[in-house]
Amino acid sequence: MSAFPEGDSIRVVGHAEALAVVQDPETFSSQVSRFLQVPNGLDGEEHAQFRAALDPFFGPDRMAALEDSVRDVAREAVARLPRDEPVGVILQLGVGFAVDAMLAWLNWPASLRDELIEWVRENAEATRSGHLSRTAEVAQWFDDIIGRVIDPRMERIEEEPRDVTDELLRLEVGGRRLERPELISILRNWTGGDLGSLALCAGVVLHQVAADPAIEADVRARREDPVRLAAAIDELLRIDDPFVSNRRLATRDTTVGTCPVTAGQRIVVDWTKANRDTQRFPDPDRYAPEENAAANLVYGAGPHVCPGRPLATLELRVLLEEVLDATNDLSPAQRPGVRAVRPLGGWLRTYIVLS
Template structure:
């Protein structure tokens, strides 16, 4: 949902070289963000880069920040590190300054505590119904379960028809493949396909007028910013980030969370014994910190800046590597040590600064509801030794396939 989701995946710019083109011979790359070592073991690769080259220049000329202090500093310095990184409108995460403030205020109204309380029973119902369809005992791919849940939960929240489920699932698969291909034309085509789905839904509400359904999508179509109605382009951008980003992020989160629980039966037992929503949310955030599936977000420098002994020029593309920052031993000690309370103040799973993820309340609610539904319907969630896990390939993290057994 904007800042800390895989929303860059539906930006046609994101699959291409987004850095400024360096002059011939003026770049010596410190690393390859999609090289063999990253593809083989992303966490180890990021940990290694943070250790010996915390501010690294990639083969494209773009910089990556790996250390917690550097990532946090850049995320909070929106003057030096601009979010306006794409040729395409991205509301609100691709905006800066007062313009971002206005649109962010609009978006935040949709994620208030009152609204989340109202939608919680709907999300819980969706989670229970989906889990009831699973074979217990039986085998699942946690990522596939998360994908289907994300589509159903988002459709229920936005008031979209249930018959969109298969179409959206196909789009998710095509979008991941296009992103991995790094083919800008292919990525743009997939993004346009998603925009067409959104425009059909908003157009239907405009035609219906006062007879349009009373749902979040209709409310957004009628909403206003800075004293005027939102444009179609702005509405599509907001819905693209809410849905396109959240569908991918919920699938990745589900894979990471259920896999971690399968590997830690003692934690499963503790959660089954009963914990508050607040305690469960802290557990989920800590699991995602240890293996953050939201690898990086882009920025562009507005002026020369020195970071970690490296000099960056104005106009340089900078990636904030959240996955690495969330495992920085200078902040967390042993990055794999499980400490939900102690690590919470430094956890960057949902971002930091002005662009911290506005959709966090809904994303957390969805993940909590699905986790509870799985635990309530099973006696055990365990690894499936007969089917290997598959790591997500850059630019996403987590797992592309997370096979588990339910008992």
């Protein structure tokens, strides 16, 4: 079954069906939340306007300019790790790296580091618990952090921008500057969403490299070619996609695959399952970066395709490069890992040994 009812929703697990849903935004709206979500909760022309204004923040020139500072962060993070004993990829490496890389990108104060690390943990815990009041509290905590960063900056809005955050605050969309709730929503998407998923992505990638000597050899052979190394990372994320799902709302009666859908019904697009659909990937565990690249759905597809992909790829590639350069061998630790549970994917905890 490529799509089936699950509670009141329809879960879409087929590759072709997931694509059909996300490429038809008129039938499957992204206005799924009563909260303001910029740009992910917008549809149509308004969404396109925001994407046109925001996507350049992730352009190749911007990413090239950021690479050295991401590398410094990655090198320090790897240097702190012990050798020849189990290292917790997510908690000892991924979360701290994700937070430091974000602080460097947006030029936010280093004094926020501990609070953000704490927030990533609490957020994962709240998401896992499924308690709406707890999730709302953690979300409010994050909005407060963002407010503390942007409010003093708003007071010097007429001055020249000093960094990416200043540039965002001065951005005009549709001939007007953005309002505070819009800015908070954008920064929440750029940071809160990214921190947890980047750490989970680091876990999935390093776990597979350490667990399979053939993959490790292939990845080391790609070390000097950023494009081929990035393709390997995308493929490892496809095999065990930790960014599980996104939602849509049906605007009319229709079908997904053979599954009937009624107007107003919620749709859950399951990227993890779609990326392992045997109709599209006959042996979903087979590691074949170039062969599977075109069908890879880790960063979504259609008008809402992930704008942060270049940044996520840069961070994951540089982190992997630094791990490879600092070691001769990676191996799985004897200590067993713990899988994450829906709505999170990948590993909650996984341990590798750096030698």
